[in-house]
Amino acid sequence: MPFNNHSSVLEFTLSGLSHSRETQFIFFVVFLVLYLITLSGNLSIITAVHIDSHLRSPMYFFLSSLSFLDICYSTVTIPKMLINILLDRKTISFSQCISQLFFLHLFGGTECFLLTVMAYDRYVAICNPLRYHIVMNHRFCLWLVALSWFAGFLHSFTQAFLTYQLPFCGPNKINHFFCDVHPLAVLACTDTYFIDMFIIGNSGMISLICFVILMFSYLGIITTILKIHSSEGRQKAFSTCASHILVVTFFFGPCVFIYLRPPVNYPSDKLISVLYTVLTPLLNPIIYTLRNQEVKSAIKKLLGIGREICPEWKNNGPPTFFNAQLITL
Numbered sequence: 056m057p058f059n060n061h062s063s064v065l066e067f068t069l070s071g072l073s074h075s076r077e078t079q080f081i082f083f084v085v086f087l088v089l090y091l092i093t094l095s096g097n098l099s100i101i102t103a104v105h106i107d108s109h110l111r112s113p114m115y116f117f118l119s120s121l122s123f124l125d126i127c128y129s130t131v132t133i134p135k136m137l138i139n140i141l142l143d144r145k146t147i148s149f150s151q152c153i154s155q156l157f158f159l160h161l162f163g164g165t166e167c168f169l170l171t172v173m174a175y176d177r178y179v180a181i182c183n184p185l186r187y188h189i190v191m192n193h194r195f196c197l198w199l200v201a202l203s204w205f206a207g208f209l210h211s212f213t214q215a216f217l218t219y220q221l222p223f224c225g226p227n228k229i230n231h232f233f234c235d236v237h238p239l240a241v242l243a244c245t246d247t248y249f250i251d252m253f254i255i256g257n258s259g260m261i262s263l264i265c266f267v268i269l270m271f272s273y274l275g276i277i278t279t280i281l282k283i284h285s286s287e288g289r290q291k292a293f294s295t296c297a298s299h300i301l302v303v304t305f306f307f308g309p310c311v312f313i314y315l316r317p318p319v320n321y322p323s324d325k326l327i328s329v330l331y332t333v334l335t336p337l338l339n340p341i342i343y344t345l346r347n348q349e350v351k352s353a354i355k356k357l358l359g360i361g362r363e364i365c366p367e368w369k370n371n372g373p374p375t376f377f378n379a380q381l382i383t384l
Contacts, residue, residue, distance in 0.1 A: 096340035097122035103353035125336035157215035165207030174272035259315030266307035
């Protein structure tokens with residue numbers, strides 16, 4: 056296809072989450088608070104990982120990369136949504152709309168691949184701990200993160216490029232609170248069969264395949280946990296694993312539902328989109344550090360709360376990497 060666009064539509068109107076002014080005000084306060092918590096939580100993790108010498112393992116390198124992605128991912132949609140709530144005309148220009156779509160899929164696609172990489176990292180650490188440092192060396196970890204970004208870029212570029220080619224001649228009201236391929240495809244003044252099939256084969260299958268790989272990784276991890284003799288250790292590991300599966304389901308479940316079907320707008324799509332654009336970036340720093348004593352200690356030091364060595368470290372020293380993996384499963 057030639058790289059041009061013959062649309063007569065120069066801007067779109069976003070319908071938002073509600074037409075009621077009272078409800079919109081509630082949404083504004085809630086999403087503003089959630090966004091600020093998301094920023095502060097993820098920034099704290101990034102800072103703690105980079106300044107604390109105890110957090111130099113691949114696990115924390117991937118965790119800081121995930122936090123950076125969550126900041127970018129939530130910033131693509133939430134600020135624009137908050138601004139539109141305050142405005143009577145909830146508009147977005149054609150170029151801004153395509154840009155939002157591109158960065159949404161760039162950060163979202165990269166996060167899909169990075170979460171899969173993190174599951175592989177935990178699988179190797181727990182199921183094959185003796186070879187962990189050989190397999191997950193620094194260079195290999197950098198390559199995994201770089202490949203995740205490259206794959207996310209290829210995914211987002213093709214989505215944005217094909218959407219840019221679609222002609223739009225009206226109506227120009229997007230039934231969503233951000234620009235995405237499905238809501239735009241239904242407004243196109245042409246047959247969108249090719250792009251519909253591409254979305255299903257690209258976004259839908261990427262989400263589904265990554266989710267299946269993640270589940271198999273957790274299955275291997277759970278199998279290894281069952282061999283732990285300590286019942287307390289098994290209970291803590293299962294509890295943490297269940298929390299992580301919940302977060303992964305919040306992210307991949309809606310993505311599979313949204314993108315692994317033709318572009319038909321359902322009333323529930325907006326609410327489902329909130330799960331992976333707002334809640335997942337908020338929950339990731341909480342779940343991935345909730346039972347991690349090393350990260351909590353580093354953040355306390357960062358905030359000036361805990362300046363002394365952790366009491367449990369005085370006699371036994373810092374937790375071994377294998378134990379840290381079980382804590383942060």
